[in-house]
Amino acid sequence: MPVSRIIPPGGAPRKLALAQLTNSVGDGAYYVCSALYFSRIVGLSPTAIGAALTLGWALGAVAGVPLGHLADRRGPRGTAVLMSLVTGAAVASFLFVRSYPAFLVAVCVYACAQCGLAAARQALLAALVEPGRRTETRAHLQSTVNAGLALGAALGGVALQLDTEAAYLAAFALDALSFVAAAWLLLRLPAPARTAAAAELLPGGRRLAVLRDRPYAVVSLLNMVMLLYMPLLSVVLPLWIVQRTEAPGWTVSALLVVNTVSVVLFQVRIASRVRGLGSASRSVRQAGLVLLLACLVFASSSLGTSAWAAGALLLAAAVVQVLGEMLLGAGSWEIGFDLAPADKQGQYQGFYGAGTAVARLVGPLLLTTLILSWGFSGWLVLGGLFLTAGTAMGPAVRRASARRGGDPAAPGAVPRPAPGAGAGAAAH
Template sequence: MPVSRIIPPGGAPRRLALAQLANSVGDGAYYVCSALYFSRVVGLSPTAIGAALTLGWALGAVAGVPLGHLADRRGPRGIAILMSLVTGAAVASFLFVRAYPAFLVAVCVYACAQCGLAAARQALLAGLVEPARRTETRAHLQSTVNAGLALGAALGGVALQLDTEAAYLAALAVDALSFVVAAGMLYRLPAPEGTPAGERPPGVGRLTVLRDRPYAVVALLNTVMLLYMPLLSVALPLWIVRRTEAPGWTVSALLVVNTVSVVLFQVRIASRVSGLDSASRSVRHAGYVLLLACLVFACSSLGASAWAAAVLLLAAAVIQVLGEMLLGSGSWEIGFALAPPDRQGQYQGFYGAGTAVARLVGPLLLTALILSWGFSGWLVLGGLFLAAGTAMGPAVRRAAARRDESPAVRGTGPRPAPGSGVEPTTG
């Protein structure tokens, strides 16, 4: 496979990718080690950890919009650097906190800064990369993130194997340092040019996205599709262990299939998306594919053979990651194209809140649905994917029409040039 399919072109895209690579390496180590560190070293119960994470991500989902708005007003590069440093400081504080109130505050700061960083980084990408290349660049970043997570997870695995306080502290220190390194890389990027968000037409409020109902519908449908995230990290491991005869190594194998596939093929799939029409079609196809994946996952519980179950699970994982990549390719284009040019920060903060919401409600919803209902639960989940994917096209057309008709939504920034890949959908 050509290297260009994985490594983004030089300039701003490559520097953005390097910054996210640094973040993701640290995050990979953090995700693998944090739960055991908080329970074994800090001495917290699983219930206390879960409650803190739930509160933190709930606040993060809310904080993304105002922090994105701040990026619009003050510049996305500066806010991205600030949020990266705040995230690093929050992770560093985990090395020292031993009391639950301090831990709760640190988790909330961490989650809010992460959501603010995501919004500012998306706004920075939109400001530095021309519209026709944004989805491709975002695909490069996603490939980079998966590669970094895999490397970081390997480092975290070493800490798990050693199972000592020093090893866990080292893994978290790597994560904290990674955000400082990322901030330095973001500092080397130029500040985007464009109309300041403070120059608004008369009657246009500050947080326009909160009154943009068509965009909210699009974001809600995207959130439903993002339920594949807790499916992979929470529901599937429990399903494999409790409801199938597959060997334990299948859980790791599915994660490897997912990570490697995104690294190798995400950019290729994203190259087929060039505007709202093709983006809506990609999300619709993702709904079909994710429904099929749910059906195959459900079938993995029907047989008594461990190897048959493992083969079905691996086949379903291949189908699922195809749906994931189709969704990402279409979703990124939609999120960028429907946002006013001078308000990308607040719109990306709102759109990106779907990730926090999926992580917040997804584990409980999916485990109850799949583990309690079994085969029929998978059918319900697949139906949700199909319904959301099918509804995305009409929702995008309505949001695009409102964007073109309303000055408050259209924004004060320059309109995309014809042929740029962000034309309104027709028909």
Template sequence: MGLGRIIPPQGPPRTLALAQLTNSVGDGAYYVCSVLYFSHVIGLSPTQIGAALTVGWALGAVAGVPLGHLADRRGPRGIAILMSLATGAAIACLLFVRGYPAFLAAVCLYTCCQCGLAAARQALLAALVEPARRTETRAYLQSTVNAGLALGAALGGIALELDSEGSYLTALAMDALTFVLAAGVLWRLPVPPGRSGTEDRPAGSGLTVLRDRPYALVSLLNMVMLLYMPLLSVVLPLWIVERTEAPGWTVSALLVLNTLTVVLFQVRMASRVTGLRSASRAVRHAGVVMLLACLCFALSGAGGPAWLPLLVLLVAALVQVFGEMLLGSGSWEIGFALAPADKQGQYQGFYGAGTAVARLIGPLLLTTLVLSWGTGGWLVLGALFLAAGVAMEPAVRWAAAGRADGPGRVTSAGPRPARGRSRVGD
């Protein structure tokens, strides 16, 4: 397949990927160790941890839009660097807190900075990469993130094995350091054309995304599709342990399979998306594939010898990751193409809020559906994915129709000009 399918081209895409790789390694360790650190070292109850994370991600979903707007006004490079440093500082604060009020404040700072960083980085990508290559570049970044998370999770596993306060502190300190290093990598990027990075841009019409109903609908549908995220991290482990005869290590096997597949094939999948029409089709197909994956997951609970549910789960995981990659390719194109060129920060902040909301409501919604209703719950969830995927096409047409006259906006839902053969690895 060639390294060109994994390593992005030289220039801003490669630098952006290096920044994401740097802090995703730290995030991988954080995701593995953080909950046990919060409970074993800080001494918090599961209820306290869950409540703090819920409040934090709710605030983060709201904060992403104004922080993205700030990136539009002040320049996405400077705000991305600032948010990366602030995220590192928030994680560093967690090393010292020992009471619930301080923990809640640190978590809220962390989630708000994470959402602001995501919006600023997306705006930076849109400013530095030509429109025809944004989805391709975003696919490279997704592959990079998955590779970094896998490496970080392995390092976090060492901390789990040691199971000491020192090992957990080391893992979180490493995560804080990676965000500082990522800020240094972002510093190497050029200032986007037309932005000084130090002067306010004209205020324009303010947070116009909040009045953009077509874009809000598209973002809502995308948020529904993003429910696959808590499905992988929360629901499947519980389903496998409680409702199937598969061995316990199946959970790790499915996560490794998902990560490696995205690393190896996400860029190839994204190359098939060349405009809003193909992006809408990709999301529609993702809805169909996610429905099939839910049906397969439901079958894994039918019983039988241990190898049978294991085999069904592996097939289901492959189907699911195929739908995940289809969704990513189409969703990224839609989010970029429907946003005004001079307001990418606030629009990406709004669009990216779907991730925070999915993390916020997804675990409770999906565990109720799947673990309480069993097969019926899987069918409802699959139907939800299908409905959102099918509805995306008319929603995108509605949003695109209202952007024909605006400066910096898409003028049609048709495909972009064909890409050249200059891409690394071609």
């Protein structure tokens, strides 16, 4: 496989990828260790931890838009650096948290800063990368994040094996330092030129224009429904495998490996097929169909009595699911960027990215109730949701694009160059 399928081209895309790789390694260690640390070492109950996370991500979903607007007004690079430092400080505070009120405050700051950081980084990418290469660059970043999370999870696994307070605190310190390092890397990027519209102080009623953009809200809602695939591997499938199938327990790890490796190796290749709103809508529609198929195969894993047959079905379903995930990512990124005004990328990306926080917020409870309670029919309902949202995305995108008025200078109006075309094309 060509190296350019994994490593982004030089300049801003590579520096953005390096920054994301840095903090995703720390995040991988944090995600693996956090629940056990706060329950076993700090002594918080799982219910209390879950309630704090629910509140934190709910606030994060709301905070993403004003923090994205801050990136539009004050510059995405400076805002991304600030949010990275705040996130690092929130993680560092976990080293000293010993009470539930302190934990609740730290989690809320962490979630809000993470959502603001995501919006600012998306705005920074939009400002530094020409429209025709944004989705390709975003695919590189996704591959990088997955690789970093896998490496960080391995480091976190060492802390789990040691199972000591010092080991857990070392994992948290690594995450905090990773955000500081990421902030330093982001600071080395050029500061984007501010547009005239972004530089001027707008009337109060116009500051958050995305909140009145109903066609964009519909697109964002459909994307949020598609993002319900996110809790499958981390929350739903481990419980499904144990309670409803005969597959061996290690199948959970195998599914995670299949997902991570596939995204690292193939996300950029799949994203290269998307070159505008039309192909992006088709990619999301295909994702809905593929995710429906994955749900059917996952559901079938409960029908047999053979452990090996169930394991084989689960692995096959994981391959189909990650294909749908990559198709969705490629189409969704293009749509989110192209339908946002050039001078409001921050607030629009904050609004669009709220779907991720909402999926983290309601997805685990919704999907565990749906699938573990309803079994096979629950999988069918979930697959139907994916198919319906994916099919509806095309008309919703056309409506949102028409609302833009067909301005040839609008984001995404420039067709994406074919691979290898133009002076700025990456080698493939």
